[in-house]
Amino acid sequence: MRALVLILAAVVLLPFIVRPAIASEIWIFAIFGLGLNLLLGYTGLLSFGQSTFFGSAAYVAGYLLKHYAIGVFAALGIGVAVGAISALLVGYLCVQRSGLYFIMLTFALNQLFYFIAYQWTTVTGGEDGMPGVPRPAMLGIDFRDPVAYYIFVSVLFLLSLWLMKRIVDSPLGKILQGIRENEVRAEAVGYHVPRFKLLAFVIGGAFSGLAGVLYAMLFGIVPLEAIGFVTSGNVVFATLIGGSGSLYGPIIGSFVFIWLSESMSVVWARWPLLLGVAFIVVVLFFRGGVVEAWDRIWRFSKRTT
Amino acid sequence: MALLETHDLSKAFGALTAVNAVSLRVEAGTLHSIIGPNGAGKTTLFNLLTGTFPPSAGRIVFDGSDITGTPAHRIAHLGLARSFQRTNVFPAFSLLDNVWLAAFACSKSWRGLLWRRADRYPEATAQARAALADVGLGEKADQPAREISHGEQRQLELAIALAAAPRVLLLDEPAAGLSPEETRRMVALVRALKGRYTIVLIEHKMDIIMNVSDRISVMHFGSLIAEGTPEEIQRNAEVRRAYLGGVAA
Numbered sequence: 001m002r003a004l005v006l007i008l009a010a011v012v013l014l015p016f017i018v019r020p021a022i023a024s025e026i027w028i029f030a031i032f033g034l035g036l037n038l039l040l041g042y043t044g045l046l047s048f049g050q051s052t053f054f055g056s057a058a059y060v061a062g063y064l065l066k067h068y069a070i071g072v073f074a075a076l077g078i079g080v081a082v083g084a085i086s087a088l089l090v091g092y093l094c095v096q097r098s099g100l101y102f103i104m105l106t107f108a109l110n111q112l113f114y115f116i117a118y119q120w121t122t123v124t125g126g127e128d129g130m131p132g133v134p135r136p137a138m139l140g141i142d143f144r145d146p147v148a149y150y151i152f153v154s155v156l157f158l159l160s161l162w163l164m165k166r167i168v169d170s171p172l173g174k175i176l177q178g179i180r181e182n183e184v185r186a187e188a189v190g191y192h193v194p195r196f197k198l199l200a201f202v203i204g205g206a207f208s209g210l211a212g213v214l215y216a217m218l219f220g221i222v223p224l225e226a227i228g229f230v231t232s233g234n235v236v237f238a239t240l241i242g243g244s245g246s247l248y249g250p251i252i253g254s255f256v257f258i259w260l261s262e263s264m265s266v267v268w269a270r271w272p273l274l275l276g277v278a279f280i281v282v283v284l285f286f287r288g289g290v291v292e293a294w295d296r297i298w299r300f301s302k303r304t305t
Numbered sequence: 306m307a308l309l310e311t312h313d314l315s316k317a318f319g320a321l322t323a324v325n326a327v328s329l330r331v332e333a334g335t336l337h338s339i340i341g342p343n344g345a346g347k348t349t350l351f352n353l354l355t356g357t358f359p360p361s362a363g364r365i366v367f368d369g370s371d372i373t374g375t376p377a378h379r380i381a382h383l384g385l386a387r388s389f390q391r392t393n394v395f396p397a398f399s400l401l402d403n404v405w406l407a408a409f410a411c412s413k414s415w416r417g418l419l420w421r422r423a424d425r426y427p428e429a430t431a432q433a434r435a436a437l438a439d440v441g442l443g444e445k446a447d448q449p450a451r452e453i454s455h456g457e458q459r460q461l462e463l464a465i466a467l468a469a470a471p472r473v474l475l476l477d478e479p480a481a482g483l484s485p486e487e488t489r490r491m492v493a494l495v496r497a498l499k500g501r502y503t504i505v506l507i508e509h510k511m512d513i514i515m516n517v518s519d520r521i522s523v524m525h526f527g528s529l530i531a532e533g534t535p536e537e538i539q540r541n542a543e544v545r546r547a548y549l550g551g552v553a554a
Contacts (some may be wrong), residue, residue, distance in 0.1 A: 166420050174423045178406045178543055181395035187470060188393075190356065190381030190410030 003248055007161070010255075011154045016064055018259070021218065027157035028214045033250025034164045035083075035207025035240045040236065041244035042168060043200045044180030046103050049110030050208050050235050052090055053083040055227025056113060057209030059124055062133040062216040071225040072138045075213050077154075083209015084202050086113075091201030095194045098183075110229055117227045117228035130196045133216045143217070161251070162205060167203065168247055238274065241282055243278055243289025252290045307366075308333040308343060308503050309354070309385075309473055314363035316349055323349040323428060325527035326363065331473070335494075336504040338356050338514045340538075341524035347507045348390055350524070354505075355387050356380045368472070381411055386471035390507070392458045392476045396451035400442055400461055403450050404433040407468040436468040456487035463494065474502045480510055492516060515539065523547065 032054055039045040044226045057079035062080060064070045092107045101292040117124045124130050135143040142150045167173055178186045179193055187193050225231055234257065235250075242253025257275070264271035286293045307455060309331040324346045337349050353360050364373045367383060375383070377402045386407070393404050408429040409415075417425075424430065434467040437443050440460040445453060446452040451463060459479060466474055480491045492513050498504065500518060508514050514535070521538045523531040525547040532537060538544055 009396045025315065117357070169422050170419050171415065171421070171423045171426070172400065172418050174406060174409075178398070179393050181397055182393060185389075185393045185395065185465070188387060188389075189380065189407040189465065190378055192376075192378040 001255065007158075007251065011145050011158065013151050015147065016236045018262070020150040022258065022262045024146070024150045024218050025215075025262075026255055027233070028211050028218060029238065029258055030251045030254035031157055031160045031214070032208055032211035033242070033254050034247075035204040035211070036235050037239050037244055037247075038167070038176070038200050038207075039248045040239055041249065042173060042180065042248070043176040043197060045197060045200070046122045046236070047094075047201075048103050048229070048232050048236065049090060049106035049107045049108075050204070051227050051231035052106075052110045052113045053087050053205040053208035054212040054231060054235075055222070056086045056256075057082040058216040058222045059117065059130065060224050061213040062130055063095065063123060065134055065136070065217070066130070066132050069134075069136065072136055072143065072152075072217075073116070075183065075217070076210060079209040079213030081209070083212060084206040087139070087201045087205020088186070088198070091198045091205070095197040095201065101173045107229060107232070110227075110232055113228050114229065117224060121255045124222070127224055129221050129226075131221040133220050133222060135217045135220070148183070149218065153218070156214065160210065161247075164213075165247060172196075172199070200240055201238050205247070221290035237279060239289075241275075241278055241289050243286075243291030245288045246291040249289050249291050250299070254292065306333055307331060308368055308458060309505070311350075311354070312366070314350070314353060314365065315361050315486055316346075316353055316358070317361045322527050323464070324360070327527075327529050329522060329529070331503060331505055333503050334518070335499065335519040336499045336506060336517055338506045338508060338518040338521045340437075340508065340511075340521060345524040346527040347524055348477055348506045350503075351387060351475055351507065354380075354475060355385060364439075381407075383468050384469075384472035386466040386473075387470040387475040388445070388462045388466045388477055388479060390481055392455070392462055394450045394458060394461055394465065398438060398450055399447050399466075400450055400453070401430075401433055401446040402436065402437050403461060404464050404468040405429055407465045408432040408470075411469040411471075424463060432470065433468050436464045439467055439498075440464040441490075450484065454474040456483055456490075457498075459483060459487070459491065459504060467498075469527070472503060474498065474504045476504060476506045478507055478509060480513060488513070 017200050036047065036050050041049050060082045061075040061079040090109045093109065094102055097105055118126055135149060137143060141148055144154060175191055175196055181198060185192055215226065238253035238257035239250040241256055242251065243249030260274060261271065263273060282289055307330040311327055313326045314324060315322060315326050315327055328351060341347055352358060354365060357377050358407045359374045364371055367385065369536055372383060383509050389463060409426060412429050434446065437446055440463050442457060442460055463479055479495060480488045483491060497543065498515050521535055522540060523544050530547060531541045531544050
């Protein structure tokens with residue numbers, strides 16, 4: 001409940017603190033992180049290829065928006081579907097493997113998609129990206145207005161959060177955590193582990209797809225990096241910094257990550273160094289990320305007063 | 306009537322035949338023990354029965370139907386539940402959640418799998434609580450599994466198997482690593498379950514076996530060398546030889 005109030009307050013206040021475009025980017029990246037964390041935090045699967053779904057959705061929906069003038073809702077639906085379907089394909093190949101092989105396979109398939117986008121210049125624009133993705137108006141609301149678009153993104157983010165909360169509180173959420181805790185036992189009590197992992201992939205892919213479309217519409221372009229491994233790495237990075245053990249970790253992580261990169265990149269070209277330091281601190285001292293750090297500080301201050 | 310049967314069941318790992326043409330008949334409602342020295346192939350036999358890996362040869366028949374080659378995740382749904390020799394629980398979960406996961410797996414319907422709250426399944430929750438109470442852990446339902454003692458973890462191991470409401474319980478050394486006091490409690494527990502379930506029990510401790518079993522099968526180097534009531538087994542010369550080592554007794 002307290003978390004919800006904090007998030008609502010953040011949604012309302014954020015556009016007054018940073019530019020609406022950056023505020024939108026924070027919530028978009030948070031949706032992306034929510035999808036990853038179902039795999040990383042709940043199922044215990046480190047996917048290093050989430051931008052496959054993010055990028056594929058951005059390209060497909062962006063292309064249709066640009067050339068076929070589809071509506072906003074159609075674009076969202078298509079993005080979610082493309083995210084889910086690409087995750088189904090990739091997940092199908094990956095869930096049979098475990099450990100390092102699993103991680104490398106998600107990465108390798110990500111590279112495969114990346115090079116398809118890189119080569120297929122007539123559609124994706126290759127290295128130049130795919131510019132000219134419109135933000136069509138809907139119900140008389142002009143989404144070219146950054147504040148209107150921010151509100152739209154925020155609503156979708158809150159919806160995504162609500163949906164993800166339902167999922168992690170459901171039996172599925174418990175089964176996925178059971179798989180993380182003990183795969184052999186989960187199988188023995190009667191769960192087809194690869195199929196549940198695949199389901200987690202598809203749901204995570206759908207969230208990534210939603211984030212991808214919103215991203216394309218936000219910047220009006222699908223850059224090649226949207227499907228690159230750096231994007232895959234960034235979402236893992238942000239989620240770990242925020243705390244993969246909690247539903248809200250990726251949201252905090254997204255906030256820290258985007259805010260740092262947007263504010264610091266202007267001031268200091270070497271800003272990723274800060275992220276590196278933050279990451280090292282998390283790995284060494286706060287495995288549970290910002291969420292755990294906050295928890296410990298809060299408990300510590302309660303003990304001392 | 307035999308509820309669970311194997312016919313010439315074998316498993317070879319390369320040159321090693323871990324289980325060699327074992328034919329077993331477990332009668333419904335009985336407690337059937339499998340004993341044998343370390344490395345006799347008892348756990349491998351369990352792994353075959355529960356689909357961890359398929360046999361190299363032979364058949365497994367459960368309640369009249371051939372279940373040979375059924376994968377592990379289907380076995381629980383058929384009504385065969387196992388406990389593990391080495392404690393194999395969900396450490397970060399509360400005891401209730403450990404058991405709930407098994408109860409839910411075998412519940413009649415998975416409706417609402419993605420959207421209904423996991424605590425809104427009264428049937429699975431009741432079943433899980435009953436299984437915990439059965440093994441005497443009802444009071445500790447909300448504790449995380451990693452914080453309870455080894456003896457209690459062995460009880461939890463059993464509760465997870467019970468929660469699936471199985472027809473056959475396969476217990477792999479439930480008393481492994483227990484103190485004498487804890488062992489006595491475990492024996493009492495197994496005895497209490499006798500009659501309610503058909504039980505196949507692997508155990509090392511002879512006093513337990515002789516105390517609770519209806520029938521005993523003896524394995525040695527992968528093969529069955531004897532079968533009978535506890536009294537028959539105690540008198541059997543070949544069994545003594547297997548346990549005392551190659552010396553002719």
